[in-house]
Amino acid sequence: MEDFNVFTNEIELTGPAYKRILNKYVKDIPFTPNGPNYESGRKLIAEECLADGMETECAFHFSESVASSVRTLAVYRDEQIKTTENKLSKITMYIEPVNNIISSNTITKEEESLLQLLPNDLEDQKESLKKFAPKELPFHKKYMRFSSDNNVANFVKILKQLPKEWTIIQLTAHYNPNENLKPFSEYRSEISSIYLTLMTNDYSDLTSFGPLTVEIPANVTKLGEKPLFEELYSLLVENYNTIEKAQLLNNKRLIKNYWNRREDIDLRIKSVINVMYKEWLGGWSSLLTGKLEDSTLRDLVVQYVDTVIADWGFIKLTSKQKVLLYNLLESSTQLSSQQIKSCVRMILTQHGNTEDVRQILTNCESCSKDFRILNELCFECLSQCFEKIHHFSVVDGIKAFFEAATKIKDGDELTQLKKAKRKPVIFIVDELLDTFPWETLPILHHQPVTRIENIHFLYNLYMEHQDKILDGYFTSEPDVGRYVINPDKSLERMEARMSSFIKYWCGAWSGHIGEPPPPDDFLRYLSASDIFLYCGHGDGCHFAKGAANGAGVEGATGRSAALLSGCGSVRLSRAPGRTPPSGAHHSLHIAECPIVIGMLWEVTDLEVDKVVSTLLSLYVPSDAPVDWKSVGKAKWSQGIIDTDVEQRAPVSPERDLLLAVSKARGATNFTMIASSLVARGLPVRIRDQ
Structure with a gap:
């Protein structure tokens, strides 16, 4: 805490102090933290890391923010199994700390009083204790727990150990303080954006660029439309009521009404999927696909994108922008022109180098140089900054990549892309987003897709x-x-x-x-x-x-x-x-x-x-x-x-x-x-x- 205002009795938190508090909370955590509070803290610090351009740290903290309570259940089960198999397990778990005390050169008064309970011959006692020393947990069991083993370095180590065939994607809802104030039925529909994190991806592997995260607006609606979350939940309630009452139908009129309601429900879920795909995710749905089994197709996509970059002189595109463009153009055969153009615009303007933009940003009534992430700036400022950095307009940049996408769509070389076989996709879905039917998005038709609670369970099942x-x-x-x-x-x-x-x-x-x-x-x-x-x-x-x-x-x-x-x-x-x-x-x-x-x-x-x-x-x-x-x-x-x-x-x-x-x-x-x-x-x- 930086300052205390004696005139207002208010504590004023500056940015650095705010981050220090968050860091202390997520690092000095209890052995079994409260799940929802722990997840909220992790989401907050992940958003801070994303604003600071710390992509790997952001992905790590998001990975800690989902299904944390299930980890506690898994640890509890392991402990129960140990106790069942070995009645002395509760006692032997204290052997290692006692060994450490004996071996230590500096012993506190409290530890000295503990050692007085043991026989005088400490060396003999130490040898005796070795017989009962507990077995060290394997790393995948340690990582399931809440300890210092949960860190960025180990997170990266795990991603490298998992099969290279997997594309691992996490979908996370943004932090919402109303989780602490409102019932779940109310705050579950207050999601203004989601974070899509690519933990492993074919093109990030090629560019040696680690996990990356993009923020995608959610619940954006047209005039007169119900927000997507509200529509899905009301649809599920009607689906439940319709099926629950079906067994009570006893005449033709009621039966006909039942089938009419079923058809209406079906049209509504189709509409939800359509809005998710076309208006919500748009071109970002290209990030959800698995790795191509035929690597030559992938190499051709890279060649198309790299040719545009070289021909037009995109000299300051970041590695993140390149990975996003590779994925977008690979999926261009399944995306509309509007989805492609809109996504290219966001990639070029909102995912560049923040410091480059900060240095050349001119005065604007609605934008400030104190912005945290680029999508806080208006399109006019982003366009002007892009033109000063690359020496041509955003419109020309969009046109260049759209022409490449059109060649991929219409050319002979990559006609197989639309039906090409792909390797598995593994979704880690935030519990607030789990109800959505992600697997039925058109871009994922006939692809091997599965879900898992979090990276901890994925790694645990893999190792077991x-x-x-x-x-x-x-x-x-x-x-x-x-x-x-x-x-x-x-x-x-x-x-x-x-x-x-x-x-x-x-x-x-x-x-x-x-x-x-x-x-x-x-x-x-x-x-x-x-x-x-x-x-x-x-x-x-x-x-x-x-x-x-x-x-x-x-x-x-x-x-x-x-x-x-x-x-x-x-x-x-x-x-x-x-x-x-x-x-x-x-x-x-x-x-x-x-x-x-x-x-x-x-x-x-x-x-x-x-x-x-x-x-x-x-x-x-x-x-x-x-x-x-x-x-x-x-x-x-x-x-x-x-x-x-x-x-x-x-x-x-x-x-x-x-x-x-x-x-x-x-x-x-x-x-x-x-x-x-x-x-x-x-x-x-x-x-x-």
Whole structure:
């Protein structure tokens, strides 16, 4: 604190003091901090780092600002397992500090009184203590905790250790002080901007430029339109009410009204996705795509951009601007002209060298040289500064890169770009943004996309399964399958459909149908199967309560791909107050389950059965005589499938589970159902024979 004003009794905080307070808060943190407060502090300091041009530090602090409470749960589980396996673990954890005291040259009075409790022969005692010294935690377990190991250097080290095939992207909501003042239902829609952080990316790897972050305006609306967040949440409430009351419909008029509402809901979710893509993200959606499998295509894009830079003399473009331009032009085949031009303008004017602009900024009524980030300046000032730095106008710069984008779109060399195969994308999504259907954005169609809680869980799952990861994929076997279908006995038609499908396509699988499984069976299915299928209400994890280990699903030893097809099976739910959100996938990831697939919100059983059966038929090899998409399904709800069909489509398996998820969305005509399906965890595929 810099100054205290005795006349107003107010403390005046200057910029440097403000930063010192933030630094002290995030560095001198308790062992298990309050999750929401810890996340708020990290967001604040990340925004400060971004304003100071400290990109790597910004990315690190944002990485600490998401799903922190789940880390505490994971640490607690590890401690409980230790205690269960070794009753002396609580005692032996104090052995190392005592050893340190004995070895120290300087001993405080308090430590001396502690040593008096030990025998006089300290050397013998030291040797005795070695027998009980606790094993040192592996680094990925240390990084999960809240300690000095959570630092920028280790964050960078982790990013370099993770598979080079992955594109890791974090989406973070900006800091909002109303989180401390308002109920969640109110402040959740007060998000004016989001931060998109590229932690790893094909072009940043090429340029040796580390993580980068861009700020994207959110909730920008046209006159008369409802803000995007409010529209999504009201849409989800109506979807829930419509499905909840469906079982009470008993006449044709009510049934017709139900289907009209379902169609209206579907149109609204399409509109949400359209606004997200075209008006909210715009050209920045180019940053969400995975690395190209064919590196020659990437090299051609680099060549196009570098040619424009050389021909026009963009001598002062920063490495960040180049990475952004590479990504934008690579995706130009899927973007509109307006999206490209608008994004080029922002890249050229708002992401240049801040100090260059500060030195040549002239007087302006609305702009000050004390600006923190370039997007605080008006377009006129940005344009003038750009022209003085590069010696040509912004309009000419936009024209130059747009012409390159047009050549990529229309030329013969890069015609494959639009349908080119890509490597996995891993989203780390802020809990405030998790409800949005990011995977169904048009630019991500038929790409392998998954979500994960934070970089800590991604690194932990990677290290725990490292021996099974090849070329960025957890390599799985499809041999052992287990299922639990309709355990509550309230979804008879779903039971008929899914049990008939399983018997037809996955005849060697076993499980429970029409009855709740014993808790130990549920855990054994998760631990011993390659694929676990749950078809029923919710996520089914409550069936593990009462198991012998006393830990619920967190007591499983996950090796399976878990497919949970109930309503909201992988959504984040919140208790009242500032309680952090939780979901079934949290517990399953703590149990080291590599991937969990499920639904973000309420869904209807017939459409979900179509999606789930298509997903399994794509991913799981089968000896069935007819491919599932060719099977007659007129009486499927009665448990009858028709294999006596004339037209038989060729079998088209998909061994990449994330691509199978993407393709399975096409099995339903309802966008509301398709966009609900998401994967959380590691990229998974069946091992090549």
